[in-house]
Amino acid sequence: MKLYDLELSGNCYKVRLFAALANIELEIVPVDFMAGEHKSSVMLALNPFGQLPVLEHGEVVLRDSQAMLVYLARLYDLESWLPSDPQQMAEVQQWLSTAANEIQHGPNVARLVDKFGFEFDKPTALDISAGILTLLNDHLAEHDWLALGHPTIADCAVMPYVAIAPEGGISLDDYPHILAWIDRIKQLPGFIGMPGQV
Numbered sequence: 001m002k003l004y005d006l007e008l009s010g011n012c013y014k015v016r017l018f019a020a021l022a023n024i025e026l027e028i029v030p031v032d033f034m035a036g037e038h039k040s041s042v043m044l045a046l047n048p049f050g051q052l053p054v055l056e057h058g059e060v061v062l063r064d065s066q067a068m069l070v071y072l073a074r075l076y077d078l079e080s081w082l083p084s085d086p087q088q089m090a091e092v093q094q095w096l097s098t099a100a101n102e103i104q105h106g107p108n109v110a111r112l113v114d115k116f117g118f119e120f121d122k123p124t125a126l127d128i129s130a131g132i133l134t135l136l137n138d139h140l141a142e143h144d145w146l147a148l149g150h151p152t153i154a155d156c157a158v159m160p161y162v163a164i165a166p167e168g169g170i171s172l173d174d175y176p177h178i179l180a181w182i183d184r185i186k187q188l189p190g191f192i193g194m195p196g197q198v
């Protein structure tokens, strides 16, 4: 199974992290993002959105890191990471949507501006970040994990861009429950990190 990958991408890291925690073997295929390889005809044939990561498993080709976490968890029948019970599955899914929305438009965008020089709206990204980080911190004051009382793919989806938020000028010092949660994830067997992580 191939993961077309960029080391500095939090979206790619979500998939690498889950695969490491769940002991799933991936063939990592580095893509030269700075040279625009993700927009090459070969890559666009795999993902017309022109984005990384891309997961290729035989005939199955997927874009979107959240979708990849779902695919891997269900492919290997990893009930504790993504239960098939409707209510429990939906509780995990709520957080996958948060990863693709508030986290992507908040801490991710702020980092794209500061670290990579993108001309996005940083004040709006900081507002979104303050809202979602406060909400997360409050949630984690009462819960060790985002959903179901144990690690799930929700934690793998949400943590990456939160843990590298300081690269977008967002300190996590005011969010002690988030920092404690990141530490709990780091203690999981098989954990791997990414550059820039707190």
Ligand SMILES: N[C@@H](CCC(=O)N[C@@H](CS)C(=O)NCC(=O)O)C(=O)O
Pocket: 009, 010, 011, 012, 038, 049, 050, 051, 052, 053, 063, 064, 065, 066, 100
């Ligand atoms: N929803 C996608 C977003 C993927 C994404 O934005 N990838 C970035 C790298 S982290 C990218 O390839 N950006 C290039 C572009 O959008 O043109 C996911 O979760 O995988």
